[in-house]
Amino acid sequence: MMDNFTIKDLMRNKPALIASFVLIALAFTAIVGPFLVHYDPLSMDLDSLRQPPSAKHLLGTDSKGRDILARLVYGARISLSVGILASCLSLGIGIFFGLIAGYFGGRIDAVLSQFFDIFLAFPSLILAIGISAVMPAGLTSAMLAITLVGWAGFARLVRSITLSLKEQTYVEASRALGATSARILSNHILPNALPLIIVAGSLRVGGFILLEAALSFLGLGIQPPTPTWGSMISLNRAFINSAPWMVIFPGIAISITVISFNILGDFLRDKLDPRMQV
Amino acid sequence: MGLYILKRCCLFVPTLLGISLITFILIKHLPGDPVAGMVGERATPETMSRIRTELGLDKPLPYQYVLYVKRVCAGQLGRSIYTNRNIADDLVQKFPNTVKLALAAMLFASISGIGMGVISAVHRGTVWDRIVTLVSVGGISVPVFWLGLTLMLLFSFYFRWLPPSGMGNGNLAFLILPAATLATFSLSYITRITRSSMLETLSQPYVAAARAKGLSETVVVLKHALKNALIPIVTLIGLDLGSYLNGAVLTETIFDWDGLGRYALDGIIKRDYPVIMGTVLFGALIFVAVNLVVDISYHFLDPRVRAKNEA
Numbered sequence: 001m002m003d004n005f006t007i008k009d010l011m012r013n014k015p016a017l018i019a020s021f022v023l024i025a026l027a028f029t030a031i032v033g034p035f036l037v038h039y040d041p042l043s044m045d046l047d048s049l050r051q052p053p054s055a056k057h058l059l060g061t062d063s064k065g066r067d068i069l070a071r072l073v074y075g076a077r078i079s080l081s082v083g084i085l086a087s088c089l090s091l092g093i094g095i096f097f098g099l100i101a102g103y104f105g106g107r108i109d110a111v112l113s114q115f116f117d118i119f120l121a122f123p124s125l126i127l128a129i130g131i132s133a134v135m136p137a138g139l140t141s142a143m144l145a146i147t148l149v150g151w152a153g154f155a156r157l158v159r160s161i162t163l164s165l166k167e168q169t170y171v172e173a174s175r176a177l178g179a180t181s182a183r184i185l186s187n188h189i190l191p192n193a194l195p196l197i198i199v200a201g202s203l204r205v206g207g208f209i210l211l212e213a214a215l216s217f218l219g220l221g222i223q224p225p226t227p228t229w230g231s232m233i234s235l236n237r238a239f240i241n242s243a244p245w246m247v248i249f250p251g252i253a254i255s256i257t258v259i260s261f262n263i264l265g266d267f268l269r270d271k272l273d274p275r276m277q278v
Numbered sequence: 279m280g281l282y283i284l285k286r287c288c289l290f291v292p293t294l295l296g297i298s299l300i301t302f303i304l305i306k307h308l309p310g311d312p313v314a315g316m317v318g319e320r321a322t323p324e325t326m327s328r329i330r331t332e333l334g335l336d337k338p339l340p341y342q343y344v345l346y347v348k349r350v351c352a353g354q355l356g357r358s359i360y361t362n363r364n365i366a367d368d369l370v371q372k373f374p375n376t377v378k379l380a381l382a383a384m385l386f387a388s389i390s391g392i393g394m395g396v397i398s399a400v401h402r403g404t405v406w407d408r409i410v411t412l413v414s415v416g417g418i419s420v421p422v423f424w425l426g427l428t429l430m431l432l433f434s435f436y437f438r439w440l441p442p443s444g445m446g447n448g449n450l451a452f453l454i455l456p457a458a459t460l461a462t463f464s465l466s467y468i469t470r471i472t473r474s475s476m477l478e479t480l481s482q483p484y485v486a487a488a489r490a491k492g493l494s495e496t497v498v499v500l501k502h503a504l505k506n507a508l509i510p511i512v513t514l515i516g517l518d519l520g521s522y523l524n525g526a527v528l529t530e531t532i533f534d535w536d537g538l539g540r541y542a543l544d545g546i547i548k549r550d551y552p553v554i555m556g557t558v559l560f561g562a563l564i565f566v567a568v569n570l571v572v573d574i575s576y577h578f579l580d581p582r583v584r585a586k587n588e589a
Binding site: 114115117118119121122123124125126127129130131133134135136206207210213214217218219220230233234237240241244247248250251254255258259261262263266 | 423524558
């Protein structure tokens with residue numbers, strides 16, 4: 001399945017190509033950006049409060065005189081790392097339980113599936129609010145909340161893929177040769193399920209970044225003064241009329257990031273799994 | 279048929295228990311001592327242990343969970359730490375406002391989503407198709423709360439067409455911006471599925487036959503293609519109903535709409551834990567109940583679903 005996908009395909013699909021460049025640029029910004037911006041994202045300058053964009057402050061300053069571009073660049077670190085880490089964590093948990101439920105079936109499957117359904121029965125943001133509210137607000141609580149919200153969807157997907165893969169003849173053959181369940185799962189089922197899992201994961205990263213932004217916006221994520229894109233919007237939203245740049249730019253940053261992930265996810269889905277087209 | 283409903287409702291019970299178990303576990307992990315919060319700083323240790331016994335907090339956890347489920351079934355979600363008002367009463371009072379907002383958003387999302395999807399399917403590969411595709415990718419990528427603020431900036435402050443926030447005693451002008459904001463996410467999905475479903479029906483032989491009969495393109499598209507493309511679209515609209523609760527938390531906050539979402543945010547800001555947990559439980563219950571009703575109504579509306587369920 002993986003060989004259907006080549007760099008040539010990516011070169012031919014203009015939106016996906018642009019999206020990958022944007023994401024590479026964003027990752028680069030998140031890693032080395034802090035060395036490139038002139039201003040410290042936390043240092044306040046009381047002489048230049050709420051300055052509109054200018055040559056001195058390219059994207060203006062916020063209500064404490066902090067440079068918005070510098071805060072956006074630092075915020076990229078948090079948004080990207082939370083989004084990607086939460087995807088990996090929830091994928092890991094989802095793959096583990098999904099494989100077990102799908103492969104062993106029977107009562108194990110019934111119990112596990114019931115668990116998936118319970119987690120999926122909550123509206124995602126509502127559950128994330130509940131989870132992050134009981135912990136001291138911060139990076140860990142946001143990440144844990146997003147992971148706990150996301151894993152069940154992956155688990156259910158991996159379970160259904162496993163259900164169909166375990167009927168394949170090569171699985172049967174390997175069982176006849178005396179392979180253990182763990183070996184069959186890790187050497188036969190997981191590698192064949194991987195393309196679909198990658199597609200599902202890439203389609204969800206954008207959603208996780210949005211969820212992190214929403215939690216930050218609600219005051220449940222990483223706490224000020226650390227800049228995150230979501231909290232930059234919530235802290236400045238009272239000034240939407242008088243100083244709109246303070247709110248508009250962080251929103252554009254979130255939107256561009258999430259759009260790029262979604263376009264790339266759509267591209268991967270079309271390449272790796274034509275059946276899943278919506 | 280009655281059997282199917284009964285079966286669905288039975289499956290509902292473990293889900294409800296699971297939801298209550300998760301909220302119970304979350305409540306048990308809340309920071310701070312709930313009794314100390316209730317009685318204040320000057321209470322004697324004796325008073326505190328007496329209240330603890332009254333509330334069953336000295337009992338083992340499984341027993342406490344049973345007590346919790348009993349209280350929830352009796353509609354007792356506790357009282358707000360700040361206003362001391364009954365949370366269940368508050369939720370029941372705010373819920374209609376959220377329903378009103380969600381219904382308006384759903385109407386808007388369905389009409390414009392289907393419209394945009396039809397346009398892009400009919401004009402496949404043209405500029406229109408590209409614009410619609412871009413809008414539908416954008417709609418699921420833009421943060422709801424930022425979109426709301428941007429719309430407010432444009433239509434309330436810049437053009438001065440619409441009021442920026444508040445409920446306006448039922449004045450419909452106040453409903454437009456929040457409903458449009460809340461609709462965007464769902465609108466994008468409806469557009470996508472309409473487009474792909476329409477592309478499929480437009481390539482069917484009966485559409486070619488209708489064209490060959492000399493029917494006008496409008497009749498072919500709307501009566502022959504769209505009518506047959508509607509089933510997956512309506513399914514999506516139904517299944518997506520509950521997700522308006524997510525958006526409502528953010529939209530209501532932005533537009534100062536007095537519903538469940540803003541109530542939850544007030545709780546978050548004041549760290550009013552009973553309010554947060556009450557809303558989480560209530561939100562999940564609504565979500566599950568809506569999905570159950572949608573499932574059962576499909577069973578009656580779509581013969582194919584019925585056949586699959588009874589097989």
